[in-house]
Amino acid sequence: MPLRLGCIADDFTGGTDVAAALRRAGLRTALVFGVPDAATELPGDCDAAVVALKSRSTPADEAVADSLAAQKWLWSKGAAQIYFKYCSTFDSTARGNIGPVTDALLDAAGARTTLLCPASPPNGRTVYQGYLFVHDQLLSDSPLRDHPLNPMTDASLPRLTAAQTPHKVGLIDHDTVTRGTGAVRDALLAHEHDGVRHVIADALTDDDLAVLGAASLELPVVTGAAGLAEGLGRAYPTRTGTTHVPVPRTGPAAVLAGSCSARTLEQIARFYAAGLPTHHLDVLAAAAGRDIAAEALAWYDAREPGTPALIYASASPEELAAVQNQLGATAAADQVEQLLGTLAVRLVERGVRRLIVAGGETSGAVTTALGIRTVLVADEADPGVPWTHAVTASGDLALMLKSGNFGAPDLFTRALQETE
Ligand code: ADP
Numbered sequence: 001m002p003l004r005l006g007c008i009a010d011d012f013t014g015g016t017d018v019a020a021a022l023r024r025a026g027l028r029t030a031l032v033f034g035v036p037d038a039a040t041e042l043p044g045d046c047d048a049a050v051v052a053l054k055s056r057s058t059p060a061d062e063a064v065a066d067s068l069a070a071q072k073w074l075w076s077k078g079a080a081q082i083y084f085k086y087c088s089t090f091d092s093t094a095r096g097n098i099g100p101v102t103d104a105l106l107d108a109a110g111a112r113t114t115l116l117c118p119a120s121p122p123n124g125r126t127v128y129q130g131y132l133f134v135h136d137q138l139l140s141d142s143p144l145r146d147h148p149l150n151p152m153t154d155a156s157l158p159r160l161t162a163a164q165t166p167h168k169v170g171l172i173d174h175d176t177v178t179r180g181t182g183a184v185r186d187a188l189l190a191h192e193h194d195g196v197r198h199v200i201a202d203a204l205t206d207d208d209l210a211v212l213g214a215a216s217l218e219l220p221v222v223t224g225a226a227g228l229a230e231g232l233g234r235a236y237p238t239r240t241g242t243t244h245v246p247v248p249r250t251g252p253a254a255v256l257a258g259s260c261s262a263r264t265l266e267q268i269a270r271f272y273a274a275g276l277p278t279h280h281l282d283v284l285a286a287a288a289g290r291d292i293a294a295e296a297l298a299w300y301d302a303r304e305p306g307t308p309a310l311i312y313a314s315a316s317p318e319e320l321a322a323v324q325n326q327l328g329a330t331a332a333a334d335q336v337e338q339l340l341g342t343l344a345v346r347l348v349e350r351g352v353r354r355l356i357v358a359g360g361e362t363s364g365a366v367t368t369a370l371g372i373r374t375v376l377v378a379d380e381a382d383p384g385v386p387w388t389h390a391v392t393a394s395g396d397l398a399l400m401l402k403s404g405n406f407g408a409p410d411l412f413t414r415a416l417q418e419t420e
Pocket of ligand 1: 021261313315334336337360
């Protein structure tokens with residue numbers, strides 16, 4: 001069956017998040033890392049494919065070029081509709097990249113109007129009268145106002161969008177959404193008639209997003225966070241085949257952690273507290289010339305086999321500051337990413353069949369090192385954290401790519417319990 005929905009995500013972990021949402025909606029979903037080329041193939045029969053890009057904070061022209069290439073590839077695989085996924089906090093600046101990318105995707109599709117809604121109610125992101133809330137605060141009063149790359153100092157989606165596009169911006173308010181799919185469709189047509197290109201929609205609940213999804217089925221391009229993607233996915237006719245994706249549930253298991261986020265540090269502590277083997281990578285020792293990859297592998301080979309093992313570079317804020325002061329932040333990150341990529345290859349060669357990777361950048365480094373371009377999305381271990389099925393040179397792999405603050409504190413131990 002040809003692909004039905006093609007999704008373009010503006011960052012790596014956003015790609016995993018939206019892929020999990022589409023699978024929850026009943027679509028068999030593949031995830032593609034980076035801009036695909038003519039040789040990139042989908043892993044089998046899929047309803048949806050998500051291309052995960054790194055286009056959130058790159059210059060707008062690069063983000064546009066990568067997104068258009070992804071759109072073209074998704075079309076070549078049969079996708080009838082394109083969903084552009086960005087962050088539920090609308091991370092962007094007046095220069096973009098949400099507006100320029102959306103306009104380019106619409107131009108290429110010959111589409112006049114799109115629906116835009118970043119609401120993600122389970123995460124406390126709601127839209128009312130066009131204002132984006134983070135739990136009980138306006139976006140502009142939330143910690144996102146101090147974001148290091150994209151500080152969000154305005155919560156008005158119409159204003160934020162208008163700053164990023166030369167086209168007209170409109171709103172479908174919550175009152176209309178509560179009147180159902182027909183009312184939203186009529187409002188969309190009225191906006192299109194008035195020459196409005198970007199139609200922002202209010203949504204407070206997943207039911208609102210289901211209404212918006214059903215009303216957007218005919219739009220060539222729809223944009224939002226994972227919530228509206230799920231609403232849209234649920235509006236697609238149920239697939240005839242299975243959505244079940246089998247992944248190895250037994251066999252050697254490992255965690256590689258390069259995320260220094262608070263939640264990852266908690267997950268590592270829980271793994272350690274459960275009495276499971278853990279090994280810390282001493283980044284400063286590596287800089288001083290020690291072969292810490294070889295040391296980690298010797299530790300892995302010497303540990304009692306049969307239990308999951310965790311190898312981590314993750315550091316507390318103080319440790320991280322010390323390493324970054326000595327090596328420089330970028331050089332240190334590059335070194336750690338390369339190290340974890342090498343370790344992933346060596347572990348899989350040693351027979352690891354279940355691998356959890358903690359950290360967005362770290363996940364990128366590990367998939368690249370393993371030569372993995374596409375995976376199929378399987379069951380979620382926690383919201384937004386699915387297992388995936390990957391094929392490597394050494395065999396099939398159950399791979400979980402976890403962004404920094406995702407997953408419950410016991411994720412590592414729970415996810416690696418063997419199940420048949
Ligand atoms: P998250 O999803 O939590 O943001 P990432 O993997 O995206 O995690 O980012 C963490 C970054 O920190 C990576 O670039 C990683 O290489 C780097 N890093 C991890 N451990 C260390 C360390 N001990 N010293 C310096 N940099 C580190």
